[in-house]
Amino acid sequence: GQQLNQSPQSMFIQEGEDVSMNCTSSSIFNTWLWYKQEPGEGPVLLIALYKAGELTSNGRLTAQFGITRKDSFLNISASIPSDVGIYFCAGTGANSKLTFGKGITLSVRP
């Protein structure tokens, strides 16, 4: 089946730094979504991408839908302590099913 690869499993950065997360797939996706999840809560949508090459920003977050439709990245600029959480990429293929990566746990040192 379709799989999304996110690595590393954890990232540690200093407050104020920028961080970039990548997500790759061996198959083509039609949409890419980035979610953030905090303990005990459901994933919260950060950015949705619908076209290959699309670059979208949401405040300090920027994400791009790769030209090949097999990858996407998320950038967080000027990180703050509340950016801590698990960041998931997710995508849909030919059907409506949303496939998730395993997530990256982000820690921000003050």
Added chain:
Amino acid sequence: DTGVSQNPRHKITKRGQNVTFRCDPISEHNRLYWYRQTLGQGPEFLTYFQNEAQLEKSRLLSDRFSAERPKGSFSTLEIQRTEQGDSAMYLCASSFGQGDYTFGSGTRLTVV
């Protein structure tokens, strides 16, 4: 609209008991999805509805699991004869078409 609502937030049950979870989607969303998430993993697809029709079920959804969306609004997920391996967070999401998927806060099931 208050978003996707799931009840209960937490459920502890003894092995062998039946449990039922409820999801109330965003009112104008026609699609509703159930996912399961275990520790350290991303959510895994279980099943989805378009209006009242259940269109796809994952192989993860054994015959002890059943989901309904009788009037195309709220949905229930029932697990019969629960096993310890069923312990997980059960997430519901809704969307309008293939638009943005909005998740609820989930139901945390613990089978003891």
